[in-house]
Amino acid sequence: MNPSTAFGTVFADELVRCGVREAVLAPGSRSAPLALALFDRALSGRALSGRASSGRASFGRAPFGRGIQEGSAWVDPGGHALGPLLRLHVRIDERSAGFLALGLAKASRRPVVVVCTSGTAAAHLHAAVIEADEAGVPLIVLTADRPPELRGTGANQTIDQLKLYGGAVRWFCEAGVPEARAGMAGYWRSLACKAWALASGAGGAFPGPVHVNVPLREPLVPQHGIAGEPDDDGEPDDAGEPDDAGEPDDADEPGIAGEPIGADGWPEPLGGRPGGAPWTNFGIASPAEPPMASLMRPAAAALAGPAAALAGPATGFAGLELDWTQRGVIVCGDGAGPAEQLLELAELAGWPVLAEPSSGARRGPNALSAYPYLLETPGFVAAHRPELIVSAGRPGLSRSQLAFLTAAGPAGHQVRHIVVAQGPGRWADPARTATDVVSGIRLRELTGTGLAGAAARRGRPWLESWQRADAAARGAVDAVLDQTGPLTEPRLARDLAAALPDGALLWAASSLPVRDLDQQMAPRAGLRVLASRGASGIDGLVSSAIGAALAHQAGGGGAAFALLGDLAFLHDAPGLMVGPAEPRPDLCVVVVNNDGGGIFSELEQAAIPGPFERVFGTPHGADLGQLARAAGLPYARLDHLADLPALLAGSGLRIIEMRTDRAAGAALRALLRQQAAAAIGTAPSSGWFRVPGSG
Numbered sequence: 001m002n003p004s005t006a007f008g009t010v011f012a013d014e015l016v017r018c019g020v021r022e023a024v025l026a027p028g029s030r031s032a033p034l035a036l037a038l039f040d041r042a043l044s045g046r047a048l049s050g051r052a053s054s055g056r057a058s059f060g061r062a063p064f065g066r067g068i069q070e071g072s073a074w075v076d077p078g079g080h081a082l083g084p085l086l087r088l089h090v091r092i093d094e095r096s097a098g099f100l101a102l103g104l105a106k107a108s109r110r111p112v113v114v115v116c117t118s119g120t121a122a123a124h125l126h127a128a129v130i131e132a133d134e135a136g137v138p139l140i141v142l143t144a145d146r147p148p149e150l151r152g153t154g155a156n157q158t159i160d161q162l163k164l165y166g167g168a169v170r171w172f173c174e175a176g177v178p179e180a181r182a183g184m185a186g187y188w189r190s191l192a193c194k195a196w197a198l199a200s201g202a203g204g205a206f207p208g209p210v211h212v213n214v215p216l217r218e219p220l221v222p223q224h225g226i227a228g229e230p231d232d233d234g235e236p237d238d239a240g241e242p243d244d245a246g247e248p249d250d251a252d253e254p255g256i257a258g259e260p261i262g263a264d265g266w267p268e269p270l271g272g273r274p275g276g277a278p279w280t281n282f283g284i285a286s287p288a289e290p291p292m293a294s295l296m297r298p299a300a301a302a303l304a305g306p307a308a309a310l311a312g313p314a315t316g317f318a319g320l321e322l323d324w325t326q327r328g329v330i331v332c333g334d335g336a337g338p339a340e341q342l343l344e345l346a347e348l349a350g351w352p353v354l355a356e357p358s359s360g361a362r363r364g365p366n367a368l369s370a371y372p373y374l375l376e377t378p379g380f381v382a383a384h385r386p387e388l389i390v391s392a393g394r395p396g397l398s399r400s401q402l403a404f405l406t407a408a409g410p411a412g413h414q415v416r417h418i419v420v421a422q423g424p425g426r427w428a429d430p431a432r433t434a435t436d437v438v439s440g441i442r443l444r445e446l447t448g449t450g451l452a453g454a455a456a457r458r459g460r461p462w463l464e465s466w467q468r469a470d471a472a473a474r475g476a477v478d479a480v481l482d483q484t485g486p487l488t489e490p491r492l493a494r495d496l497a498a499a500l501p502d503g504a505l506l507w508a509a510s511s512l513p514v515r516d517l518d519q520q521m522a523p524r525a526g527l528r529v530l531a532s533r534g535a536s537g538i539d540g541l542v543s544s545a546i547g548a549a550l551a552h553q554a555g556g557g558g559a560a561f562a563l564l565g566d567l568a569f570l571h572d573a574p575g576l577m578v579g580p581a582e583p584r585p586d587l588c589v590v591v592v593n594n595d596g597g598g599i600f601s602e603l604e605q606a607a608i609p610g611p612f613e614r615v616f617g618t619p620h621g622a623d624l625g626q627l628a629r630a631a632g633l634p635y636a637r638l639d640h641l642a643d644l645p646a647l648l649a650g651s652g653l654r655i656i657e658m659r660t661d662r663a664a665g666a667a668l669r670a671l672l673r674q675q676a677a678a679a680i681g682t683a684p685s686s687g688w689f690r691v692p693g694s695g
């Protein structure tokens, strides 16, 4: 075995031991050792049938072609455990590969490996790395590189890959060039464990991307590489023959179960720890678990001692006791985490929940359906000044929401603004009005009756006033949506979110899709909404949705859907090109095609008519049906709302297009705002909470 192959085999084995279950790669020659090792370690579509039909000989004791699936693990024909499953995904375009990994990691909350070759390939992963950094998504990025002696020489496909992603990664490491000498196995295995741990957020860090740059010297394929040949110019030297007998070529090569190897003059055993254990354990109970898990239970028992005693281990920040009798509002931004405790707290305290679609908290009795309209109505906002705001996740979807948080500042109304940290060292405070950053909250209990009893006695005028206004806005908006003839974007968002079955996943694209959902989606349980709100790009969204759908379904989740604008769809057109051997999700991609960027018609730019259409509107006239056909995907047009259930009921990866008009959409949204404001203005108010002098 050559050193590059040994490295790839051991590193892939160790990553799986750590817990990696999904790996994405884009093709290249320099990355061959990693690609071949992941392939051998993976469950490919063909291996699912338990048959070896590869065109390449297996070079280790990998499950491919030899094992059968039993539960979540592979066993050999003798019933011996071979190791846990790994799923491999191959994409042509590294940008799509990166975002596929991002979607997989986001939905599974586990680190996902993404591998590419040297050169510009590595640069194409940068956008996904940035989104992963901002959103706290665990990625292990492995970029193959030329060895040091070839760098800076004008050698083919050689660029400076050191710290390529700058500050966007939790950890960068330049691995040493693999060598056949003692100590390497421990080095490689410990390196893989460190990458896993730092991506997962072990040791009190925020989960995110890590980058290991891997210089590899030829030979790059088992036994047959020829040093000195230019690579990336074709097939590896030896594509190999199928191993029909299903036997390993060399029984002494490293095994999944960790058998020592000693042939080929390799100086030490390459196997891992016994029993499939990782080289280094970090005690990560639940990798990348969102920090809201650390939120305290609200007043389960009478409190004693200082609030600092409530500090949760996950973020390092202290916990906080709050007075539930104050007028509070809970604002949930993207990725607020498992929100049960926050929602329970809201119910006990009688606080409204203003939850973005991808917060995970838009459900339960206190979540509002039309809150963006309330926050856009100055009279309502003036009459509903909270005494405290609790924000969680990463708010920032709408200007009115940001204005609401900004008004909490010292120059405003002296509102206490408590930010629940997203993780260690991470909290979102875009308005810079946070008065406290905490790991969790609980409510100060009144003596005797308990919180629930006290809350029931007190009544809920504050909450009810928000709810009345919300119902009024919802009613007015629904009336307009129901009366408008053709299918519109806001109506599609409302009806889609309501129509999806329990257990479904909905990927919401940046731009108007996620904002339409924010304005129109009725709170509901049973629907998982995900979005890329870290950097809010319109890039990589087809692939991210595919990755999220694959992970959602691998985890037992139900059908998956994506709501995308046309520019977002076109931006990641390569994401549609899923090869025949690749895992495919059940995912219905609904594209709202308004022939350009509809969001710009909502912004100030729309008032500059000359250049507007070309430089902001960006019409393209693309035929999305042809594009779907080019990718070999089923495609249908949605022209009538009545057809929606039938179209959504399909299976597999498929495209639905709904054509709309940007100008008409802008006019409709203006009408909705106007009608909502009028309805909110007439909503009966208790006056209980009125700020003196606010009218």
Ligand SMILES: Cc1ncc(C[n+]2csc(CCOP(=O)(O)OP(=O)(O)O)c2C)c(N)n1
Pocket (backbone or CB within 6 Å): 510, 511, 512, 513, 536, 537, 538, 539, 564, 565, 566, 567, 568, 569, 594, 596, 597, 598, 599, 600
């Ligand atoms: C990678 C990236 N490039 C540019 C932008 C700026 N941007 C925000 S929304 C938008 C238009 C999106 O158009 P589309 O996906 O069709 O959605 P629509 O606005 O029509 O709802 C653009 C270009 C961005 N967010 N991300």
Ligand SMILES: [Mg+2]
Pocket (backbone or CB within 6 Å): 565, 566, 567, 592, 593, 594, 595, 596, 597, 598
């Ligand atoms: Mg558009």
